[in-house]
Amino acid sequence: MDITTVLFALVLLLALVTLQSRIAQAERRAVRVERKLDRILDHLGLREDEPWRDEVEALVRDGRRIQAIKVYREATGVGLAEAKEAVDRLG
Structure with missing residues (x-):
């Protein structure tokens, strides 16, 4: 070389x-x-206007936080840590 x-x-x-x-x-x-x-x-x-918000809030209410984080990430394009923080604020 x-x-x-x-x-x-x-x-x-x-x-x-x-x-x-x-x-x-x-x-x-x-x-x-x-x-x-x-x-x-x-x-x-x-x-x-956040059409995905109702779905994420419903998942949080049902105790499906991981699925809520996944939906939030797909909808917003944020990273895992930020999505977890946002879902925690909703719940």
Whole structure:
């Protein structure tokens, strides 16, 4: 393996790690903005149209929290931890 190939591989690896870090940072920012917006909407007494909310609340009432988390994740696209927190707030 010559040095050019090794250097190219290292530069590519560094670029991928940097890109992954920036994506993760953007996702964290988006989650914070969404939380703030949710708080503002709650404070104003406004509700976002969430057709899946009734299903998630019914699953929580029936004691099917894991299924409720799964439905919440599929509907909103959030991660496991955030979905669990949201379902816990509903229950």
